Amino acid sequence: MTKITSKGQIWLPVEIKEFLDVSDGDFIYFVLDKINKSVWLSNVDSGTTNNESSRLSRNQITIPLKIRNELRVTADDTIIFDYDESKQNVYFKKKLDTLTCPVCNGKGLKEHTCIVCRDKGVVEKEFVMDEIAKVLRIGRKYGVAFVLNSTEFDESKRMMVDIVFPNISVRGKSYPQELLDKFEDYYQLRIIEDFAPKSISNPDKFMNPTDVLLDEILSLLRTKEAKDTVFSWFRYERNVFNKDE
Numbered sequence: 045m046t047k048i049t050s051k052g053q054i055w056l057p058v059e060i061k062e063f064l065d066v067s068d069g070d071f072i073y074f075v076l077d078k079i080n081k082s083v084w085l086s087n088v089d090s091g092t093t094n095n096e097s098s099r100l101s102r103n104q105i106t107i108p109l110k111i112r113n114e115l116r117v118t119a120d121d122t123i124i125f126d127y128d129e130s131k132q133n134v135y136f137k138k139k140l141d142t143l144t145c146p147v148c149n150g151k152g153l154k155e156h157t158c159i160v161c162r163d164k165g166v167v168e169k170e171f172v173m174d175e176i177a178k179v180l181r182i183g184r185k186y187g188v189a190f191v192l193n194s195t196e197f198d199e200s201k202r203m204m205v206d207i208v209f210p211n212i213s214v215r216g217k218s219y220p221q222e223l224l225d226k227f228e229d230y231y232q233l234r235i236i237e238d239f240a241p242k243s244i245s246n247p248d249k250f251m252n253p254t255d256v257l258l259d260e261i262l263s264l265l266r267t268k269e270a271k272d273t274v275f276s277w278f279r280y281e282r283n284v285f286n287k288d289e
Contacts, residue, residue: 045122045123045124045125045139046122046123047120047121047122047123048107048112048117048118048119048120048121048122048123049119050119051106052106052107052108052109052112053104053105053106053107054104054105054107054123054136055103055104056072056100056103056104056105057125058103059125060085060125060134061100061103063134064085064086064087064134065087066087066100067100068100068101068102068103069099069100069101070087070099070100071087071089071097071098071099071100072085072086072087072097072098072099072100072105073085073086073087073088073089073090073095073096073097074095074096074097074098074107074108074111075090075095076096076111076114077135078114079177079178079181080137080178081114081115081116081137081138081170081174082135082136082137083107083111083115083135083136083137084133084134084135085134085135085136086133096108096110096111115137115138116138116171117138121138121139122138122139123136123137123138123139124136124137124138124139140168140169140170141168141169142166142167142168142169143166143167143169144165144166144167145158145160145161145164145165145166145167146160146167146230147160147161147223147226147227147230148160148161148163148165150165150166151165152165153223156218156219156223157186159179159182159183159186159188159227160227160230171238172231172234172235172237172238173210173238175231175234176190176192176212176231176234176235179231180192183216186216186218186219187216187217187218187219188214188215188216188218188219188224188227189214189215189216190212190213190214190231191212191213191214191215192210192211192212193207193210193211193212193213194206194207194210195207208239209235209236209239209240209261209264210235210239211232211235211264212228212231212232212235213228214227214228214231225266225267226267228266229265229266229267229269229270232264232265232270233265233270233273233274236261236264236274237277240253240261240278242284243284246284248282249282249283249284249286250277250278250282250283250284251284252278252283252284252285253278258275258278258279261274261278262274262275
């Protein structure tokens with residue numbers, strides 16, 4: 045692991061330097077994986093149009109700004125290196141905070157794969173739309189369809205417009221409805237948490253919605269547990285007017 049500097053530089057671990065067979069002055073090439081928010085490293089130019097590179101200098105490389113923006117990394121973020129399953133390729137990505145999977149409680153599901161954590165027991169807390177992009181891609185593998193709706197037709201403007209809170213639906217015959225509802229609520233909770241207007245002075249606190257708006261937000265959720273959680277967020281524990289820590 046290494047931290048990124050304000051100029052986008054990171055130390056290249058000796059192990060990775062030896063794996064790539066590079067030394068000071070050599071170029072290292074980056075190939076961005078937008079879906080998994082990771083960057084593959086090589087000592088050979090792949091010739092792709094999206095290829096970026098950096099010259100190794102004093103065991104440091106500079107992550108190009110385009111890639112830093114895509115990974116959403118800034119100064120002092122931690123970068124981790126790892127290999128693919130074959131151990132033939134190396135990549136790096138931003139180290140994310142993790143939480144115990146709220147669907148399977150970190151224990152997995154008895155008769156089904158937990159789609160949220162893929163039976164790892166923990167979930168990396170990344171930007172919710174990045175997380176949803178992944179699950180939209182792999183849902184078919186588990187016999188589940190994820191549908192994300194982020195627009196609606198505005199009659200007054202006679203055009204499609206963005207909605208405040210994108211809504212997600214989960215359907216499938218390979219899982220009981222109770223589990224599908226839990227999967228759906230997990231992602232909907234994450235959407236609400238990321239998209240809800242927040243206090244400028246304290247981004248962990250939500251602005252206070254009207255009763256009508258709060259009812260609309262709660263209608264996006266399926267289970268009572270999820271509805272109670274969101275109600276508590278907006279009216280008590282994470283309300284901007286709640287000064288209790």
